[in-house]
Amino acid sequence: MTILDGKKTAADIKEEIALEVSELQDRGYKTPHLAAIIVGNDGASLTYVNAKVKACERVGFESTLLRLPEETTEEELLNEIAVLNVDNDIDGFIVQLPLPDHIDEQKVIMAVDPDKDVDGFHPTNVGKMALNLPTFISATPFGILELLDRYNVETSGKHVVVLGRSHIVGSPMSILLSQKRKVGNATVTMCHSRTKNLKEITLQADIIVAAIGIPEFLKADMVKDNVTVIDVGITRVADSTKKSGFRLVGDVAFNEVSEKSEFITPVPGGVGPMTIAMLLKNTLLACKRKSIK
Numbered sequence: 173m174t175i176l177d178g179k180k181t182a183a184d185i186k187e188e189i190a191l192e193v194s195e196l197q198d199r200g201y202k203t204p205h206l207a208a209i210i211v212g213n214d215g216a217s218l219t220y221v222n223a224k225v226k227a228c229e230r231v232g233f234e235s236t237l238l239r240l241p242e243e244t245t246e247e248e249l250l251n252e253i254a255v256l257n258v259d260n261d262i263d264g265f266i267v268q269l270p271l272p273d274h275i276d277e278q279k280v281i282m283a284v285d286p287d288k289d290v291d292g293f294h295p296t297n298v299g300k301m302a303l304n305l306p307t308f309i310s311a312t313p314f315g316i317l318e319l320l321d322r323y324n325v326e327t328s329g330k331h332v333v334v335l336g337r338s339h340i341v342g343s344p345m346s347i348l349l350s351q352k353r354k355v356g357n358a359t360v361t362m363c364h365s366r367t368k369n370l371k372e373i374t375l376q377a378d379i380i381v382a383a384i385g386i387p388e389f390l391k392a393d394m395v396k397d398n399v400t401v402i403d404v405g406i407t408r409v410a411d412s413t414k415k416s417g418f419r420l421v422g423d424v425a426f427n428e429v430s431e432k433s434e435f436i437t438p439v440p441g442g443v444g445p446m447t448i449a450m451l452l453k454n455t456l457l458a459c460k461r462k463s464i465k
């Protein structure tokens with residue numbers, strides 16, 4: 173069994189990015205600049221956004237964090253987005269999701285200039301991704317592709333079962349892995365809450381991507397020997413033995429499933445750290461696209 177170490181891989185990628193940033197600066201190009209907007213005080217979202225901003229500093233990017241109050245109106249948020257869209261120094265920006273209920277998420281996503289949409293959530297970028305055209309691939313699927321690539325996990329001709337059909341993970345993952353690309357060419361089955369006989373399907377999988385948000389959903393009796401498992405789940409489960417009061421639990425019962433696995437991602441330290449590294453990669457790409465013609 174080999175652990176797909178997202179923490180180490182993400183650190184490698186960040187080192188590569190930092191090197192490229194200093195090379196760009198030496199050649200007189202601008203420093204990549206990522207902005208992030210967060211609305212409200214959700215603890216998990218604040219943690220993620222702060223981690224993204226910190227990661228920018230570590231690789232030598234500029235970063236701007238816009239913290240807006242919970243009561244921010246949709247119109248006010250759209251105005252902030254319009255300002256970032258035309259700010260020449262900002263190469264890319266993200267609006268941290270979820271947003272408060274009174275704001276229409278889709279409207280917000282569609283207001284972001286696709287050339288600055290380093291989350292890859294805008295329909296223009298999702299469409300390009302689906303057509304296998306150059307674009308920003310959103311951080312989680314992009315991170316999974318990169319992790320599989322760097323560990324030389326064979327996907328061509330394999331049966332991949334994706335659990336979950338979210339716009340952020342399940343849906344793009346199933347599209348990408350079936351495409352004709354280096355990490356791709358798989359036969360993909362996408363399963364969701366209405367899927368019947370799920371265990372029959374997961375037992376046929378060479379690779380499983382679990383992205384349903386149910387702690388320890390995937391058990392050892394649902395997988396075959398030598399399976400590869402990518403665990404995208406990160407649910408906070410109350411744990412009084414932890415200083416924070418919670419621990420992070422994936423969608424996979426790691427201890428039992430790992431015994432049958434060829435490759436497996438841990439939680440934490442698997443897919444999670446990769447997402448930040450890929451956001452930085454997209455920001456660097458946005459900056460280069462704009463500066464180097």
Ligand code: GUN
Pocket residue numbers: 266267268269270291311312340447
């Ligand atoms: N919330 C959970 N994941 C993400 C992400 O990748 N980007 C943004 N903007 N919000 C998120």
